Amino acid sequence: MSDDIHALSGAYAVDALDDIERAQFExxxxxxxxxxxxxxxxxxxxxxxxxxxxxxxxxxxxxxxxAQIATVRPLPPVVPPVAxxxxxxxxxxxxxxTPAPATATAPTSASGTRRLRTLLVAAxxxxxxxxxxxxxxxQPWSDDDTSQxxxxxxxxxxxxxADVQTFRHRFxxxxxxxxxxxxxxxxxxxxxxxxxxxxxxxxxxxxxxxDDTMVSAGLMPEGPDNVVPLRGDPATADGFGITVxxxxxxxxxxxxxxxxVEFTDA
Numbered sequence: 001m002s003d004d005i006h007a008l009s010g011a012y013a014v015d016a017l018d019d020i021e022r023a024q025f026e027x028x029x030x031x032x033x034x035x036x037x038x039x040x041x042x043x044x045x046x047x048x049x050x051x052x053x054x055x056x057x058x059x060x061x062x063x064x065x066x067a068q069i070a071t072v073r074p075l076p077p078v079v080p081p082v083a084x085x086x087x088x089x090x091x092x093x094x095x096x097x098t099p100a101p102a103t104a105t106a107p108t109s110a111s112g113t114r115r116l117r118t119l120l121v122a123a124x125x126x127x128x129x130x131x132x133x134x135x136x137x138x139q140p141w142s143d144d145d146t147s148q149x150x151x152x153x154x155x156x157x158x159x160x161x162a163d164v165q166t167f168r169h170r171f172x173x174x175x176x177x178x179x180x181x182x183x184x185x186x187x188x189x190x191x192x193x194x195x196x197x198x199x200x201x202x203x204x205x206x207x208x209x210x211d212d213t214m215v216s217a218g219l220m221p222e223g224p225d226n227v228v229p230l231r232g233d234p235a236t237a238d239g240f241g242i243t244v245x246x247x248x249x250x251x252x253x254x255x256x257x258x259x260x261v262e263f264t265d266a
Contacts, residue, residue: 013042
């Protein structure tokens with residue numbers, strides 16, 4: 001398999017792959033510990049970003065920025081020196097006009113290139129991450145001045161939707177999983193409490209049921225209490241499930257679900 005498959009880890013973490021790419025990458029995850037670690041760290045960062053509250057800038061920020069624009073001169077681009085082709089060292093005693101040695105640029109390794117692409121995707125996630133793939137762009141000095149309104153978390157946004165549905169399930173050991181779903185927002189999120197760890201070498205995986213097909217909605221992070229946004233298309237799904245899968249997840253469920261929820265019309 002090509003090294004290019006590794007570069008999909010960032011896009012996978014922010015749900016930027018199509019169904020075919022996602023299925024191929026999830027098969028790759030089962031055998032690639034490096035990609036599993038990268039995906040886990042990026043998904044953790046995405047979850048934290050979804051809960052982050054930004055402090056709005058002061059009212060005078062716009063005036064100060066505009067006042068300083070006229071005094072700031074942009075720097076010219078930095079261009080590394082390149083020796084002209086065929087350059088010779090100056091002739092001198094004993095030199096004989098020998099061509100000057102060329103300065104070689106070290107090639108970028110495949111792993112370095114892949115890491116750079118992953119970091120770029122992760123940086124894009126800071127701007128684009130949002131539960132269900134919603135992207136919000138906002139100017140701090142919008143004419144409508146809506147920046148003073150508090151930022152809602154993923155759970156709060158769905159809970160305040162007019163068509164929110166709540167599905168609560170308690171496991172025999174006392175752990176609880178609560179699913180919030182809004183068809184109008186096309187978003188769903190699972191909130192876990194006191195969830196025990198998956199068996200060694202295994203992971204909890206979430207699924208959305210579409211007719212007779214279970215489609216992966218993402219892996220659940222470790223820890224007893226988590227907020228897990230679901231990838232995919234919750235609005236058209238018929239149900240939801242959680243299974244125990246091998247580390248890295250599966251393309252299709254490998255065993256009966258621990259939890260199955262059937263969606264009803266809101």
